[in-house]
Amino acid sequence: MSPTVLLPLVVLLPLVGAGITLAVHRSAFIQRVVAMTVLGLQVVVAAVLVVLVDSGPVVTYIGGWDAPVGVTLVADRLSALMLLVSSVVLVCVLGYAMAQGIVDRDAEAEAEKRDILPVAVYHPTFLVLAAGVACAFMAGDLFNLYVGFEVLLASSYVLLTMGGTAQRLRAGSIYVVVALVSSLIFLMAVTVAYASTGTLNLAHMAARLPEVSPAVRLGLQLLLLLGFGIKAAIFPLSAWLPDSYPTAPAPVTAVFAGLLTKVGVYSILRTQTLLFPTHEAGERRVLDVLLVLALLTMLVGILGAVAQDDIKRMLSFTLVSHIGYMVFGVALAGEASTAAAIFYAIHHITVQTALFLVVGLIERRGGSTSLERLGGLAKASPGLAVLFFVPAMNLAGIPPFTGFLGKLGILEAGVENGSPLAWVLVAGSVLTSLLTLYTLIRAWNKAFWQPASAEVVARRVDVRVPRGLVIPTVALVSVSLGLTVFAGPVYEYAERAALGLTNRTAYIDAVFPDGLEGWTVKDEEAVASDGVAVDGETTGDGVASDGVAVDGEVSP
């Protein structure tokens, strides 16, 4: 079997699974079996892909149409690694959700009306979300990326407003409207890209963009950053996140926190490295803006977290804050910083999801997620305390966990960069890390360490946390610990992935194995105008100048 079959498979498997689970919605058992099988297979396929693409990107031309005419799916090291981590997370969260569905139907959760998952709708929607995430990671063209985003966003709307309770509707309407606007901006960027380059294939655009006038290119870059920035929750565009995520049921919040923002970060990473490499002055300016935004994201996010009493909301704010680290890594735009950003993204997906699952357990055991109403959990439930403490310390960046390694990598890259702005960011990162530690320790002290008052004990549900919920959580925490143990190979893989991003030719050559001959303007233009290499900015004709900035880098 040729490896190219695997790429459509990662999108098709969950989609077919979604169809089947919808058809058999009467039988919760068959739904569970199908959903688990499909996502399990996705993990296997993703693992195979991670190994395969280490020797070079795998490209599939859907329907036999070669690039740039047809839809192209591309898996390189970055997308395969992201896919593997997200499918592992999806499996764990699905396991948790299943157990919650079973437990809640047995127990008297009906009365509480808070954490009920209508399982019949949940499974198909969850699988469509998985398909959308996979589609976004595998997309080889901008429009397909848009479609992937729409698929995962549409299912996220359903998951977030599931049950249609007042609280979820309020949070959901803000979330949906913000996401709709970000999609419109993204679609506008797609249109600008098509109008200016005549293609949407990312590799093809990478070859063509140097010929586009710098002003249009800058506009396109900003539009894309704006669209992805909302999805990734970068500071001025992040206000929607801490408000909407905490209202959803624990498994939904967990998967949103882990995956959705990271798909935005992935898209920024992909488009910035492939379409807008750093040697242009204009692009450098944009990256400086991105650096400032990264700093603000980190600081504003973590200060928001410090002010929260509710663990779910606190974690949502730390989520925003830690997106800043990844943006910092991306904006430094070096090989080392990109590698660190990739590693940090993987770390953050697993740890943030694990923490939200643990909070679901805390809510079950302690009867609340408010720090004012919790206490003494370490004594009452030592296992739960360990489950919270390990990922919490991981997130705060205590050695030897992955959070420490990722932060260290980003800080090293920042110091190596050496510009004053980079130093400010290094300081900001360290401060953010300390404040993260402070918030998490505060949560630990209040919920677990301090003796429980009589009122707290009275509220506490004195039942064991169901094993079905604990096992997936333990699994996910173990995955994050596994990443710590195997941090060496994983970090090396991330470094190779970063190499593949900064050195674009491998990607472009994989998509166009016969070269870009006949697909570029360059050869023709150079002959026609007798090789007048015009540097777009000096033609002086303003925006509409036909600045054919001939750029030697991407010639086939």
Next chain:
Amino acid sequence: MHWLAGSSGLVMVTDDPVAQIQTDRIPSLALVLVVGILVATGVYLLLERSLTRVLLGFVLASNGINLLILLAGGAGGAAPILGRSSEPISDPLAQAMVLTSIVITLALTAFVGAMAYRSWQLYGHDEVQDDIEDRRVARFMAERGEDEDPADLPETAWGLDSDRGVA
């Protein structure tokens, strides 16, 4: 087949007489203006409180952007892509993208419509509420005796209790 960048956009040049995709003509100004008006009114409506108006704004803005995609495909008037002829054909890719975009818009319109209806069921109106942080800040200010009137503020941290207005 390849593209040439010129002062009037991109021109597809091909040795194959079958496909002469015409994209070099400047698109109609009327359409560009319509895009501008649709997006502008759409943005205005998106800033409203009522979900129904937000929905209308989304529909207008996305239709504006759909038109923009058509504009990106070059000027109208050329033959559709069908059969073999040597005359210029219109860009089929832009049309394919518009179709996809229209389908997505339709589905999301239905979803937001359902949300607005559910909101009306619950509260008797479909206004988007303030988020929790806003309300906390407002309450904090009110406690310090500044601008806001505490009577306007909801009781619980989550604000809207589900029982309010359901009956």
